[in-house]
Amino acid sequence: MSAFGKDGVTGLYETHLPVARLERAIDFYENRLGLERAYTNDERRVAFFWVGGKQSGMLGLWETGTAPLGMRLHFAFHASEEWLLDGCSRLRDAGISPLGFHGEAVEEPVVIGWVPAMMLYFKDPDGHSLEALHVLPQPPDRAFGIRSLTAWRQYAS
Structure with missing residues (x-):
């Protein structure tokens, strides 16, 4: 038996992405896609957006370091x-x-x-x-x- 079952999980709530420049990503997701920004933490270099409202889903954007590795x-x-x-x-x-x-x-x-x-x-x-x-x-x-x-x-x- 699985832990969630067929009706235990109804969707994906939260997704996180690494971004090269947080401000550029915020502009894209907020101003071009129209997502509602939920919270920004400049110290941690992260921004969160509601996707379909806070009951539906959230997207987190995390600024990466300066290492050449990208994803x-x-x-x-x-x-x-x-x-x-x-x-x-x-x-x-x-x-x-x-x-x-x-x-x-x-x-x-x-x-x-x-x-x-x-x-x-x-x-x-x-x-x-x-x-x-x-x-x-x-x-x-x-x-x-x-x-x-x-x-x-x-x-x-």
């Missing part, structure tokens, strides 16, 4: 279907390039069939791979692979 990470935001349908425009309006699963420029969300979910990827100033994702109601279909939302709609109909 790029990935995480996904839950997003509404409505947001994703307009996501490319929203990202571009914020000066952010919308990307597909393989890092290619896209004009609409992509769908991964085995979930299925529609998603858009983009990068933060430190090169972390960020994703906005909405799980679709259709049954999973591995044969679909990863293609555009337009292709999914044609395939699933």
Whole structure:
């Protein structure tokens, strides 16, 4: 028996990322993505943001030292279907390039069939791979692979 079980854990609450310059990262997450800053500790060089409100999730950004070692990470935001349908425009309006699963420029969300979910990827100033994702109601279909939302709609109909 697992400690959490199927209904013990309902989502991921907290994610932390290393960033090269805290002020640049704060500007991106607060002013370009529109996340609400929860707390900043200048002495520790860390900033925390609410993601969907404090009951939903939190993102911590920790400034790294000056060592040459860097790390790029990935995480996904839950997003509404409505947001994703307009996501490319929203990202571009914020000066952010919308990307597909393989890092290619896209004009609409992509769908991964085995979930299925529609998603858009983009990068933060430190090169972390960020994703906005909405799980679709259709049954999973591995044969679909990863293609555009337009292709999914044609395939699933």
